[in-house]
């Protein structure tokens with residue numbers, strides 16, 4: 019069993035605890051954990067990226083969604099969003115809430131203004147204002163290409179994985195900014211798309227379509 023501290027750095031755990039009550043909408047809590055893990059991998063592959071800016075920003079970037087009426091959340095995103103204005107709203111709320119959390123804890127070695135600067139505009143501004151911003155955006159958008167991200171998005175909209183793959187190829191993957199992020203997104207998308215063709219080549223689907231429950235596994 020992997021302890022929570024193995025993913026989230028001890029420095030960031032107090033931020034996580036304060037962020038959690040704001041992340042319990044639209045799977046943002048799950049998204050945040052996976053994006054944080056992804057960010058650590060991208061930082062390791064990206065010389066010059068500063069984890070003390072990127073990781074707290076990933077942890078707090080979506081706290082603002084909690085302020086948006088829940089029934090409107092899925093209208094703000096997706097292939098044809100009818101309320102894109104709410105995306106900007108969640109950034110503005112997010113900067114305010116993240117500032118409260120960061121100033122309450124003042125984590126050692128963390129430049130609070132630098133963290134808030136990349137939370138602001140993380141979705142509405144497609145270009146990166148810095149390398150740290152690029153890595154943070156890539157962890158956020160790269161999440162969509164992970165097994166967890168694809169399952170979650172398919173679940174929100176009740177669509178097959180082929181629809182999610184289409185959205186990634188048509189729209190989302192083009193937003194990736196760093197070499198590591200692009201490789202991650204293209205690799206994940208290609209691998210899942212190829213898996214969808216297993217039945218066409220073999221006459222049967224993958225032998226193991228789902229992960230077994232961790233508790234049942236003994237090595």
Ligand SMILES: [Fe+2]
Pocket residue numbers: 079080108140141
């Ligand atoms: Fe966001």
Ligand SMILES: [Fe+2]
Pocket residue numbers: 049079080158
């Ligand atoms: Fe996000």
